[in-house]
Amino acid sequence: MMRTLSLRLVAFVALGWAWTASVAVTLHAPATAPAGQGFTIQTEGLGDALFYLLGPSTASKRTVHLGNDISIGSEMVSSAGRYEAILCSGEDCAHTTFEITAAEPARLSFFLHPSRVPVSAPDAIDATAFVFDRYYNPVLTPAKVEFQIVPRATATFSRIVPSERGVAWMRMASSGKEGPVRITAKLGEVSVPRVIQQVAAEACGLRVKEIPGKNGVTLETDPVRDCGGNPLPDGTIVSFTNIDSAGKTTVDAPIKRGVARAQLTVRGSGRVSVACGVVLGNELSITGSM
Amino acid sequence: MRRGLPLLLTVVSLLLVAIAWVQAGGFRRHEISSAATPEEAVQAFMADVQAHNWDGAYARLDPSNDVEKAAFIRDIAGSDGSLRTYAALQSFDTWPLHADENSAVLRVRLKWSTAVGSLDDVRDLPVRRDGSIWRVVWPKPNFPAVPPQVVPVNYLRWDVVGRDNDQAWGAQGVDPPQVRITSMNAVERPDRVVVMGEIENEDTVPAYVNVNATLLRADGSVIDQEGSFDLISHTLLPKQVSPYRIDFPGIRIAAVKSVRMDARPLLVPASADPVITVASQVVEKDGLGRNVLRGDLINQSGETVNISQVLSTFYDAAGKVIWVSAGYVDQALLPQVSTPFALDVPDDIASRMKNYHVVVNHYVRTSS
Amino acid sequence: MSCRFHPMRTFFLTLALAVGAGAQSLPQVNLNAEGLGPRSIEQLTGTNITRDYALAWQTMAQALEQNRSDLLKQQFTGIAQERLRRRIADQEQNGLRMEIVDRGHRVKAVFYSLDGGAMQLMDDVKMQVQIFDGSRLIESEDASHQYVVLMTPGADRWYVRYLEETPGGSR
Numbered sequence: 001m002m003r004t005l006s007l008r009l010v011a012f013v014a015l016g017w018a019w020t021a022s023v024a025v026t027l028h029a030p031a032t033a034p035a036g037q038g039f040t041i042q043t044e045g046l047g048d049a050l051f052y053l054l055g056p057s058t059a060s061k062r063t064v065h066l067g068n069d070i071s072i073g074s075e076m077v078s079s080a081g082r083y084e085a086i087l088c089s090g091e092d093c094a095h096t097t098f099e100i101t102a103a104e105p106a107r108l109s110f111f112l113h114p115s116r117v118p119v120s121a122p123d124a125i126d127a128t129a130f131v132f133d134r135y136y137n138p139v140l141t142p143a144k145v146e147f148q149i150v151p152r153a154t155a156t157f158s159r160i161v162p163s164e165r166g167v168a169w170m171r172m173a174s175s176g177k178e179g180p181v182r183i184t185a186k187l188g189e190v191s192v193p194r195v196i197q198q199v200a201a202e203a204c205g206l207r208v209k210e211i212p213g214k215n216g217v218t219l220e221t222d223p224v225r226d227c228g229g230n231p232l233p234d235g236t237i238v239s240f241t242n243i244d245s246a247g248k249t250t251v252d253a254p255i256k257r258g259v260a261r262a263q264l265t266v267r268g269s270g271r272v273s274v275a276c277g278v279v280l281g282n283e284l285s286i287t288g289s290m
Numbered sequence: 291m292r293r294g295l296p297l298l299l300t301v302v303s304l305l306l307v308a309i310a311w312v313q314a315g316g317f318r319r320h321e322i323s324s325a326a327t328p329e330e331a332v333q334a335f336m337a338d339v340q341a342h343n344w345d346g347a348y349a350r351l352d353p354s355n356d357v358e359k360a361a362f363i364r365d366i367a368g369s370d371g372s373l374r375t376y377a378a379l380q381s382f383d384t385w386p387l388h389a390d391e392n393s394a395v396l397r398v399r400l401k402w403s404t405a406v407g408s409l410d411d412v413r414d415l416p417v418r419r420d421g422s423i424w425r426v427v428w429p430k431p432n433f434p435a436v437p438p439q440v441v442p443v444n445y446l447r448w449d450v451v452g453r454d455n456d457q458a459w460g461a462q463g464v465d466p467p468q469v470r471i472t473s474m475n476a477v478e479r480p481d482r483v484v485v486m487g488e489i490e491n492e493d494t495v496p497a498y499v500n501v502n503a504t505l506l507r508a509d510g511s512v513i514d515q516e517g518s519f520d521l522i523s524h525t526l527l528p529k530q531v532s533p534y535r536i537d538f539p540g541i542r543i544a545a546v547k548s549v550r551m552d553a554r555p556l557l558v559p560a561s562a563d564p565v566i567t568v569a570s571q572v573v574e575k576d577g578l579g580r581n582v583l584r585g586d587l588i589n590q591s592g593e594t595v596n597i598s599q600v601l602s603t604f605y606d607a608a609g610k611v612i613w614v615s616a617g618y619v620d621q622a623l624l625p626q627v628s629t630p631f632a633l634d635v636p637d638d639i640a641s642r643m644k645n646y647h648v649v650v651n652h653y654v655r656t657s658s
Numbered sequence: 659m660s661c662r663f664h665p666m667r668t669f670f671l672t673l674a675l676a677v678g679a680g681a682q683s684l685p686q687v688n689l690n691a692e693g694l695g696p697r698s699i700e701q702l703t704g705t706n707i708t709r710d711y712a713l714a715w716q717t718m719a720q721a722l723e724q725n726r727s728d729l730l731k732q733q734f735t736g737i738a739q740e741r742l743r744r745r746i747a748d749q750e751q752n753g754l755r756m757e758i759v760d761r762g763h764r765v766k767a768v769f770y771s772l773d774g775g776a777m778q779l780m781d782d783v784k785m786q787v788q789i790f791d792g793s794r795l796i797e798s799e800d801a802s803h804q805y806v807v808l809m810t811p812g813a814d815r816w817y818v819r820y821l822e823e824t825p826g827g828s829r
Contacts, residue, residue, distance in 0.1 A: 052754070052796065054789065056822070057741035059748035059756075061791065079741050082823040086789070086797050093796055099825055109460025113773040114468065116494055126696075126772035130460065130808075136737045138820055140806060165778060165806060167769050169696065194462055199494045203529075233494045235446035235562050236528040247572035247585065250648055254445055254527060254562035263590075265569065277490055277529035278472060459736050459810075459819065550702075 025049060025066060025089045029098045035135050036078045036103055040069040041085055041096075049089035055100070056081040080137035105143050106134035110185040112194040117174045118201040119228055125196065128169040129185040138166035146186040152179030152198070174198050178230040200230035206281030208240065208274040216265045217242075217288050219272060221281070223258040231258050236276065244270035244288065264288075325350065328394035328417040331424035332384050336398065339366055340379040352418050352425035365431040370622035371596035371655045377402040377409065377620060392419045397577060406520065406599075406618050412577050434627040441592025441625060445562035448496050467497035469526070469555045475611050478543040485549055486535040486614045488603060491526035496560035498524055501534040501553050508547040514538050521616050523601055523651045525560055532649055533603035535614035564591030566598070566623065566650045573635060573646070581640035586628040587619065587650060595623035599651035600631050604643040613639040623652070684712040685760040689779075691767040699770055699777075707777060707809060710816040711765065715783075718742065718821075719758040725750040735810065735817040752791075759786040765807075777816070779807040 025045040033039050043049070045066030053060045053072065056079040064070050066089060077083065080102045086095040109130040117124045127147050131139040145168035150156045154175060161168040168185075175181070178200050184193040204227035211218040219240055224232045238260035242249045244267050251262040264272075266288025274281035325331040331350065338347035344363045351357060368374025380403040387395040394417050402409040416427040450464070473487035485503045501522060505513040516536050523532035571585035583602055589595050597618065604613040615633045623629050635643075689708045691699045699707075714733035721729040727746040730739050749755055761784035769778035782804055789797040808819045 050791070052789070052791070054754075054756075055745075057744040057748075059745050059752060059754050061752040061754065080822055082803070082825075084789075084797065088791075088796055095797055109458070111460060111771070111773065111775060112462075113465060113775075115463075115465035116468075128771045128773075128776070130776075138806065138808070138822060140822075140824065165768065165780075167778060169771065171696070171772060192460075197494075233528065235448070235496075236494065237530040237562075239531075247570045248646075249567060249569040249571065251565065251567045252527075252530065252649065253565055256445065262565075262567075264567070277492065277531065 025087050025092050025094045027070070027085055027087045027094055027096055029085055029096050032099045032101055033077065034103050035080050035100050035133060035137050036074050038074040038077070039072055041072060042069055043067060043087060045087075045089055047089060049087050052086040052088070053083065054086070055079060055083040058083075078135040078137075080133075080135070102137040102139045102141070103133035103135065105131050105139045105187050106190060107132040107136065108145070108185050108187055108190050108192045110192040110194060112183055112196055114196065116197045116199050119174050119178055119198050119226065119230055120176045120201060122173045123171045124174045125181070125183075126169065126171040127183055127185065127194075128167065129163070129187075129192075131163050131166045131168065131187060139163070140166050143168075143187055148184045148186060150182040150184075151175050151177075152181065153177040176228045176230075200232045201226040201228070203232055203236075203238075203276040203279045203281075206238075206274055206276055206279055208272060208281055208284055210272075210284060210286050211261075216263050217270075217286055218261065218263050219274075219284075220261045221255075221259050221274060224255055224260065224276060232276070234258070236260075239275045240264065240272065241274070242266060242270045242272045242286075244268055325423040325425070328386065328389055328396055328424050329384055331417050331426055332396045332398060332415055333382075335426045336379070336382045336384070336400070340382070342367075350426055352420065352427045354418070355427055355430050357428050357430050361431050361433070362428060364433070365428075368620065368622075370594050370624065372620055372622035373404055373406070373409070373597045373618050374402070374620040377404040379403075380408065387414065393417065394424075399578070402620065404618070404620075406597075409618065409620050411620075414577065434624060436624050436627060439592070439626075443563050443592065445565070447559075447561045447563075449559050450557050464557060466557050467491060467493040467495050467555045469493070469497050469499055469553050471501065471551055471553055472531070473611050474549065474551055476543065476546065476549050477612075481539060483538040483541040483543050483546060484535060485538070485551075486533065487611050488531050488533050489522070489526070489553055490531045491528055491555075494528045496528070496558055497526045497555040498558040499526055499532070499553055499555050500524065501536065501551065503536045503538075504550040504552070505538060505541065505546045506548045506550060507545065513545060514541060520599070521601070521614060523599075523649050525558065525651075527560060527562060530649075531647075533601050533611065533614040533647075535616070564589055564593060564595060564623075564652060564654075566590065566595070566652060568600075568648045568650060569628065571646070571648055573640060573643075576632065581635040581637055583615065583633040583635055583646065583648070584630065585648065586630055587623055588628050589623035589625055592625045593654060594625065595652045596655045597653040598623055598629075598631075599653075600633055600648060601651065602633050602646050602648045604635070604639055605645045605647075606642055607644045609645075612642060684709075685715045686762040687712045687715075687765055688763065689765045689767060694767045694770050697770040697772050697774060699767065703774075707767070707779075707816050708765075711763070711779070711781075711807070711809065711818070713815075714818045714821075715758075715760055715763070719760060721746060722749070722756040722758065725755055733815070733818060734821075735812070736819040738818045738821045755790050757788045757790065759788075761785055775810060776819075777809045779809065781805040781807055 028042045043066050048063055049066050051064045077100045080100050084097050111128045113126050129145050131143050143163045145161050147159045159170050161170050178198050180195050182195050203224050207222040208219050211220050234255050236255045237252050240251045240262040242264050246267045249264055253260045253262045269287050272284040325334050335350045348359050381401045383399045384396050387397050396415050398413050398415055400411040417424045418427055470492050471489050476485045491497045501518040504515040518534040518536050521535040567588040569586045573583050576582045599618050601616045606612045617633045619631045621629050687708050717729050717733045725746050727743045730742050764782040766780045784802050786800040804824050807821050809816045810819045
């Protein structure tokens with residue numbers, strides 16, 4: 001009888017061990033979840049285990065009780081990307097992966113170039129918007145980004161561009177009038193404005209004339225404008241050159257109140273020319289003191 | 291024997307001292323300090339200038355010109371924070387032009403060393419016999435009198451408000467200025483390859499520019515990379531054009547397959563003042579027979595320009611840039627006053643050039 | 659502003675970069691810029707992007723293995739740097755580390771902004787990843803992973819601004 005009892009005891013213990021071994025550590029997580037939303041991971045097994053959560057900005061470790069759900073807080077899954085959950089009980093480890101996707105679009109990084117663009121330049125303005133969610137995850141699914149353009153002298157208009165892999169871009173020509181241009185990138189409730197300046201293009205029809213005066217020769221340009229009639233901004237350099245019997249004289253004078261002015265001493269007869277950047281103006285014959 | 295040894299030691303010591311004296315230039319200094327001939331007088335005078343011994347140099351002047359000591363020192367040592375005030379006379383050469391019993395004229399070539407390189411100055415110095423010595427006749431300095439006046443400054447000035455680095459990526463910024471290299475020409479000179487051309491600020495804001503060039507072999511590997519350093523007018527106002535020149539010493543052009551250019555513009559605060567007129571420009575020979583581009587700089591503002599640099603672009607008949615010369619003016623540009631300058635022009639360039647354009651860099655020392 | 663004296667053709671032959679740098683070589687990066695737009699890529703830019711991306715991966719592997727977030731600023735900026743910093747801080751706090759054996763990248767450049775200020779890449783990378791808790795290996799994986807990457811230029815190099823793993827890698 002004692003022998004039978006022992007055999008039964010051994011069998012009972014062996015069965016117990018076998019049963020424990022067959023209850024493996026497992027965990028089940030959703031395949032995907034949006035960023036910033038907490039969820040739970042189901043576990044199976046007996047006893048306690050170490051739970052690891054590894055993600056783009058996370059590497060956590062804590063002790064959990066197998067069989068209970070593991071709560072994943074929203075702050076742990078705010079970064080989009082691939083996550084790995086690992087559960088280790090003794091030598092036995094199980095793992096699963098899941099993906100956190102970007103939440104709804106909530107931010108735009110909007111680039112508008114260049115800060116200053118010459119008028120009437122084809123495809124000169126480029127606008128690029130990067131779409132992010134509130135956690136700064138790029139929103140890789142297509143989203144319709146509206147670029148609203150408010151030029152200075154013409155009517156407002158819009159262009160809708162679908163984003164691709166989180167990027168929406170467009171380019172456009174500058175208009176014919178100088179002045180600020182406001183472009184706003186919009187996506188849902190998000191709205192990001194930018195302002196660039198349309199500036200006069202190269203000087204056109206540059207003309208210089210002589211202003212009679214007592215001291216030397218004063219040269220003055222007509223109001224310096226581009227071919228569209230836009231005035232070149234003050235500070236733009238105009239080069240005056242005079243060649244006379246004494247040699248060559250040059251003055252780089254900035255435009256002030258729309259015109260550039262220079263005072264030269266001319267000996268005998270001289271030949272005056274004017275230039276602005278690489279644009280040449282007219283030539284003038286003048287007579288100075290002998 | 292007892293007297294012989296001390297005597298021998300004394301003689302040997304004296305001999306060693308004499309040898310040391312000679313090796314240290316004792317003979318030359320004796321010649322220089324003697325002023326017994328016109329050459330000696332000028333050399334002694336220059337040696338005093340070199341040593342900043344203004345009292346000694348002034349004492350060698352002929353009193354007939356009635357040059358005041360303060361004016362003489364101001365003339366030779368510079369003033370108004372000019373480049374001359376930071377310079378030292380490195381060397382000088384003299385040679386006689388003509389001489390008689392009581393007077394002579396010597397040509398002196400002075401080489402000044404400064405923080406921005408060496409400056410050459412050539413003067414013709416009259417000397418006159420005064421008893422047994424010769425004295426230098428220093429021309430009475432004629433410093434321009436700047437009349438007291440009020441000069442309104444109403445030229446444009448640009449300030450830059452930068453972006454806060456803490457702002458998120460994508461926040462509004464200000465683009466750097468748009469500049470364009472309008473021409474590039476790579477030529478071989480006797481001991482180097484030179485890359486030169488012009489760059490324009492196409493934007494409506496001031497730009498601080500540097501131009502770099504990389505010489506590449508046929509296989510695309512880099513031979514050398516250099517920058518324009520100070521052979522460029524760094525600050526360009528809107529629509530301003532500057533020459534640039536980049537030297538590659540020791541390189542032969544046969545080894546160069548291509549040149550990669552890189553212009554780096556920065557947005558900087560700037561002022562359109564001062565305006566400097568470059569008047570009476572002419573290419574001619576100087577006293578040493580060298581080709582020079584001469585002219586006068588006239589500072590039209592009311593502020594002294596302490597240090598100025600003149601850059602000149604030389605063009606051939608086709609309008610191609612064939613050379614860029616640069617030089618510093620060692621005098622300050624006083625308001626409304628004409629100041630001469632001269633730039634060296636290589637002989638081969640002088641014979642080929644059809645046109646030239648001069649620009650002026652200026653540096654104003656700010657008061658602390 | 660660069661003058662392009664060597665403009666890239668639209669179809670960009672793969673640029674392999676495997677540079678031995680002392681005892682540690684850079685990961686191999688093959689960059690394909692065929693069809694890249696709206697801005698076409700200059701040859702020098704292609705070389706620099708390839709080099710700096712390889713350096714970024716090398717730096718990241720080193721930082722994650724040694725739990726040294728100070729290394730990240732050399733090649734990472736913005737969101738990418740911030741996230742890696744948090745990851746490394748967590749690893750250090752919990753006694754974890756990650757070892758990456760980089761087996762190479764096939765990178766396709768898919769977007770280059772007109773102003774040259776941003777380039778988006780799709781990277782197919784083969785790597786072995788091992789996670790250690792102290793000295794205990796808790797996870798080992800040898801697989802392909804796909805990343806979407808944004809790089810932006812700095813003063814003298816390109817930085818990784820975001821680096822996000824996307825589904826599509828295979829075991």
